[in-house]
Amino acid sequence: MLRTVILAAARSSRVERLVETAPFTRDVVRRFVAGTTNDDALRVTRQLVDDGLAVSLDHLGEDTVTPEQATAVRDAYLNLLTDLSGAGLTPPAEVSVKLSALGQKFDEQLAYEHARAICAAAAEAGTTVTLDMEDHTTTDSTLDILVKLRSDHPSTGAVLQAYLRRTEADCRELAGAGSRVRLCKGAYKEPESVAFQSAQDVDKSYVRCMNILLSGEGYPMLATHDPRLIAIGEDRARWFDRTPAEFEFQLLYGVRPEEQSRLVSEGYTVRVYVPYGTDWYGYLMRRLAERPANVAFFARALVGRR
Ligand code: FDA
Secondary structure, eight states, X not given: OHHHHHHHHHTOHHHHHHHHHOTTHHHHXXXXXXXXXXXXXXXXXXXXXXXXXEEEEEEOOOOOOSHHHHHHHHHHHHHHHHHHHHTTOTTTEEEEEOGGGGTTTTOHHXXXXXXHXXXXXXXXXXXXXXXXXXXXXXXXXXXXXXXXXXXXXXXXXXEXXXXXXXXXXXXXXXXXXXXXXXXXXXXXXXXXXXXXXXXXXXXXXXXXXXXXXHHSSSEEEEEOOOHHHHHHHHHHHHHTTOOGGGOEEEEETTSOHHHHHHHHHTTOOEEEEEEESSOOHHHHHXXXXXXXXXXXXXXXXXXXXX
């Protein structure tokens, strides 16, 4: 129920204005977002890389509505990749891209062309790109664009969401050699017709998908903070004889940092997803929707008792 309310608020421009202008917001945002500028992104990336973590940087923004906005997002990624490469932070840092930020909702071809330019810049910088996955109405389009991008840039990564009923089949499609797949639970409000609704069904689907990816020939990226799923991931990786170079765990910036360090100390490859930029509202609201404790944190900040 709370999740539904928060995800509805994520789409409300009135609530967005209220949250963005509230005095407490800065501290809450700082927990989950690296900052607003490339310098902020580079500073946080450097700290994480020095601590033995890999990074995926997300220039915040989604639901772009004009070609000019889409071009600005593309250019932001091109600048970021130049800066990361100049700072010697590639390959440990890659980038995550939302196709909706590149214009997917109004011009799929434009989004593809911008994504291709970002993939080319990433290759030039010695790193790669992962395409974030958004709500289920975009899944087919995103996977179509992925296939086209992979013909020139085979290491381009996909994200599959365990809550979608279709995802086991998508995992089978994408478990081949050279394929990089991030498996997450899924962060959007989806109808029962396309998505499992109970946490238990989502978790079971996650395990089935994980088995397909870990037993396949690609490079699985297990994105979850769930202690049970991480433990199962560790176990299944051993079962399928995966060395730490043959799969990775991924967690979000600001979420369970002690677990991130533990996994690194156990010898696993761990990538932290680091969002940065001014357009943080939708991202923050999805993080709040995931966990009641995050809402409590937000509420305490609201009344000035952080
Ligand atoms: P869930 O939220 O169910 O939490 C399970 C358990 O994990 C909790 O009970 C608790 O024990 C622990 N936990 C979770 N949050 C915690 C916290 N803040 N502090 C302490 N413990 C905590 N989604 C999407 O739709 N498209 C995408 O492209 C991506 N990309 C992506 C990248 C990466 C690297 C990650 C980690 C996640 C995504 N996601 C995503 C988000 C994903 O779909 C999902 O919404 C969140 O990861 C939350 O799901 P969990 O698997 O963490 O479990």
